[in-house]
Amino acid sequence: MGRTVAIILAGGEGKRLSILTRYRAKPAVPFAGRYRIIDFTMTNCVRSGINEVYIMTQYIYHSLIRHLGSGKPWDLDHTNGGLHILHPHLGFKPTDWYRGTADAVFQNYEFLEGIYCDNFLILSGDHVYIMDYSDFILSHEMSGVDASVGVVNVPKEMTSQFGIVTDDPNGRIIAFHEKPKHVNSTLASMGIYLFKKEILLSLLKKLKARYENLDFGSHVIPYLVENGKISAYRFNDFWLDIGTVKGYYEASMGLLKKNPKLRLFGTMETILTVPDDSPPLFISKDASVENSIISDGCRIFGTVSSSVLSPRVEVEKGAIVENSIVFHDSIIREGAVVKNAILDKEVIVGKGVRIYGGRTEVPNKTQPDYLNFGLSLIGKRTRIPSGLKIGSNCIVSGSPYSGYIPRADITDGETIIVE
Secondary structure, eight states: OOOEEEEOOOOOOOGGGGGSSSSSSSGGGGETTEEETTTHHHHHHTTTTTOEEEEOOOOOHHHHHHHTTTTGGGOOOSSSEEEEEEEEOOSSGGGOOOSSSHHHTTTTHHHHSSOOEEEEEEETTTTOOOTTTTHHHHHHHHHTEEEEEEEEEEOOGGGGGSEEEEOOTTSSSSHHHHHOOSSSSOEEEEEOOOOOOOHHHHHHHHHHHTTTOOIIOOOOOHHHHHEEEEEEEEOOOOOOEEEEHHHHHHHHHHHHHOSSSSSSSSSOOOOOOOOOOOOOOOEEEEEEEEEEOOOTTTTEEEEEEEEEEEEEEEEEETTTEOOOEEEOOOOEEEOOEESSSSTTTTOOTTOOOOOOOOOSSSSSSOOOTTTTSOOOOOOOTTTEEEEEEEOOSOHHHHHHHHOOOOOBOEEEEEHHHHH
């Protein structure tokens, strides 16, 4: 196979993840307790023999860069190849910022032109899946096409959320529709594109003259369908675009099933991530833990059921956590109840607090399209005063400095964000 270099697009704002991306880029959102979403794409690269990776960042990238560091957890901390972070070029015009997925690549045109490789593999940093790209690359090179797109079958009712591909019996793409309302095919683009280097660079230069907001799904792929040779590579395993709060929550809860679609357990090839120096978890003799993922450093004195806890979470005596996701270093005080909720990092839930998600009658009033299925979100470093009651489909985020929120109960569908 020819030499392939990976470009990971990690600059998305992630608005549909609500306050989970208030202080971080979407690829940096924690997942499955100890991982970040971008860990999956990074691990896929190194397990596929790709040892030169470029990350294109933009939106609130500080925590993402801290997580990636020098690339050591993925064995990418070396001078030949390795991990490289490419920032947007802040200039005098708004267009100096990335305006689309392909525009992000175009703005690094001169730099990428000097990279020694045969192929560029364009990836998204906010997808959860386990894939060896080697077969994809080999299939692309044997087909002789200009570009290839990774595709996966999705349910018919979800086709309006993706770019949808129609291919012929030989795998050549004959039609591509970006987020169509009505379409017969159920083959969705995974946001994985493989290009011959010269083809990609020439396409970007040509199409950038037509589109300021140059995008792979909206412009580059449709152009190739009409004017070039492009094929579809079918991926037949689990793949998820963590695009919404509901998708994120359901994917997390799906890990707790008897036979989860995403195989994180019972395999020798674990997902690579930054090592955590937390002590072992501790479960007291009076605690109850059932059907949950509990990370290192957690201290459980209460009840945890069907939940995912990141490192160093503490559940005090008499506290209950159920059907919830709790990020790093959060504390649920004595007698508090947290049901159907996501708690961001360093949240403190006061004594006797009641967070009761699960009711769907009243959607969130500020984000009804994203938060309408009975989940409540608690923002990073929020301090919830003792005895407070928080309803369903609520968004609560305290002051970024003190964590303060008003001492008043919060009813279903309400949003409290202290700036």
